[in-house]
Amino acid sequence: xxxxxxxxxxxxxxxxxxxxxxxxxxxxxxxxxxxxxxxxxxxxxxxxxxxxxxxxxxxxxxxxxxxxxxxxxxxxxxxxxxxxxxxxxxxxxxxxxxxxxxxxxxxxxxxxxxxxxxxxxxxxxxxxxxxxxxxxxxxxxxxxxxxxxxxxxxxxxxxxxxxxxxxxxxxxxxxxxxxxxxxxxxxxxxxxxxxxxxxxxxxxxxxxxxxxxxxxxxxxxxxxxxxxxxxxxxxxxxxxxxxxxxxxxxxxxxxxxxxxxxxxxxxxxxxxxxxxxxxxxxxxxxxxxxxxxxxxxxxxxxxxxxxxxxxxxxxxxxxxxxxxxxxxxxxxxxxxxxxxxxxxxxxxxxxxxxxxxxxxxxxxxxxxxxxxxxxxxxxxxxxxxxxxxxxxxxxxxxxxxxxxxxxxxxxxxxxxxxxxxxxxxxxxxxxxxxxxxxxxxxxxxxxxxxxxxxxxxxxxxxxxxxxxxxxxx
Numbered sequence: 001x002x003x004x005x006x007x008x009x010x011x012x013x014x015x016x017x018x019x020x021x022x023x024x025x026x027x028x029x030x031x032x033x034x035x036x037x038x039x040x041x042x043x044x045x046x047x048x049x050x051x052x053x054x055x056x057x058x059x060x061x062x063x064x065x066x067x068x069x070x071x072x073x074x075x076x077x078x079x080x081x082x083x084x085x086x087x088x089x090x091x092x093x094x095x096x097x098x099x100x101x102x103x104x105x106x107x108x109x110x111x112x113x114x115x116x117x118x119x120x121x122x123x124x125x126x127x128x129x130x131x132x133x134x135x136x137x138x139x140x141x142x143x144x145x146x147x148x149x150x151x152x153x154x155x156x157x158x159x160x161x162x163x164x165x166x167x168x169x170x171x172x173x174x175x176x177x178x179x180x181x182x183x184x185x186x187x188x189x190x191x192x193x194x195x196x197x198x199x200x201x202x203x204x205x206x207x208x209x210x211x212x213x214x215x216x217x218x219x220x221x222x223x224x225x226x227x228x229x230x231x232x233x234x235x236x237x238x239x240x241x242x243x244x245x246x247x248x249x250x251x252x253x254x255x256x257x258x259x260x261x262x263x264x265x266x267x268x269x270x271x272x273x274x275x276x277x278x279x280x281x282x283x284x285x286x287x288x289x290x291x292x293x294x295x296x297x298x299x300x301x302x303x304x305x306x307x308x309x310x311x312x313x314x315x316x317x318x319x320x321x322x323x324x325x326x327x328x329x330x331x332x333x334x335x336x337x338x339x340x341x342x343x344x345x346x347x348x349x350x351x352x353x354x355x356x357x358x359x360x361x362x363x364x365x366x367x368x369x370x371x372x373x374x375x376x377x378x379x380x381x382x383x384x385x386x387x388x389x390x391x392x393x394x395x396x397x398x399x400x401x402x403x404x405x406x407x408x409x410x411x412x413x414x415x416x417x418x419x420x421x422x423x424x425x426x427x428x429x430x431x432x433x434x435x436x437x438x439x440x441x442x443x444x445x446x447x448x449x450x451x452x453x454x455x456x457x458x459x460x461x462x463x464x465x466x467x468x469x470x471x472x473x
Contacts, residue, residue: 013181044133046412056068085115088101158449218470230467261425261440266425273376283379305351317381361389364388430454
């Protein structure tokens with residue numbers, strides 16, 4: 001059995017950590033043990049950092065025991081501390097060039113040995129979480145650090161789904177060659193704690209099948225895995241999915257639910273939520289739709305700005321009737337209307353005649369209050385309203401700059417930004433868990449073995465799966 005003492009007594013090694021098998025608990029136990037210097041813990045996202053720190057605070061782990069940050073955040077701090085030894089020429093505004101350069105520059109500095117004494121004086125050892133998400137440059141950075149600090153990495157190659165941004169190190173050929181395998185966690189604590197140990201064993205068995213390139217039989221865990229065949233008739237399948245979702249929520253009114261949709265088609269996830277009053281959309285942490293909309297709000301005026309507002313909010317709420325509403329606004333502005341303007345119409349007319357940020361926010365708020373309207377992308381709409389509001393109180397900044405600050409705040413919220421009942425993709429929901437998960441199409445484009453395993457391991461009590469047949473993928 002792998003415990004905290006084994007982690008802390010290993011000079012260099014790797015622990016394979018399948019989903020829900022106690023990895024975070026093991027890291028926390030290791031950090032509870034006091035060392036002469038803090039342990040450096042690196043992971044990939046600010047949300048992951050926030051979630052781990054939250055867990056450590058909850059268990060009263062003294063902050064002097066650890067320093068938790070992102071791999072890139074740590075590298076950037078080193079580069080800024082030693083600018084002559086690790087010069088950076090790219091701009092943070094071009095992250096695709098900036099962060100690879102930061103990583104490479106810091107690797108060169110580490111390999112020179114110039115700051116080895118400083119690192120050894122600062123930290124007792126290094127732990128790296130979610131190692132399967134490391135690209136080649138991050139892997140090189142960690143291996144360089146491991147020459148200076150005792151290092152243990154935690155990861156699961158079956159959860160490697162963020163592998164589209166650049167070359168990844170080969171797990172068996174490169175990662176385990178440098179970090180010898182300590183062992184693999186194999187107790188499905190997520191499901192044991194939820195009172196469904198049989199489901200946990202089934203998920204681990206499914207992982208093994210998928211790893212070997214075999215298919216998973218959805219009929220082998222009938223108490224917890226529910227299979228619904230797709231008919232390949234869109235409206236019929238969508239109605240069935242809604243009915244099944246409502247049944248789950250009605251039978252378990254206090255439980256959480258993650259609906260897993262297409263990884264390659266965000267619009268299909270939005271469409272699902274648009275027709276369903278009991279589910280919200282999980283937005284990508286980059287908030288690209290919001291920053292794009294913010295740029296449009298900065299650059300347009302008059303009736304064109306009114307049209308932009310209607311177009312943007314129609315992607316986030318129902319019953320906007322953007323074409324008819326815009327025609328009505330044009331009629332009012334030209335004095336051709338026979339009936340008085342409604343509050344919504346007047347607010348939109350005000351934007352056309354005075355394109356102030358206050359009028360923009362007022363129009364958005366009036367649209368939200370419209371009878372029969374439901375906001376199905378609440379986090380996106382709230383982020384856009386907040387961006388405009390910040391730009392009102394800070395008139396020297398653009399709405400885009402305000403949206404960027406909102407995005408950074410949300411990055412640090414981690415799991416708190418995810419609604420209790422939400423639809424997302426495996427990329428958006430990886431690392432999360434819920435009482436129940438529902439996979440809308442287990443044989444969809446993009447649902448390879450790794451994505452499928454990530455999807456299957458989200459539900460702690462039940463997994464409901466739609467697919468064309470009972471053997472997936």
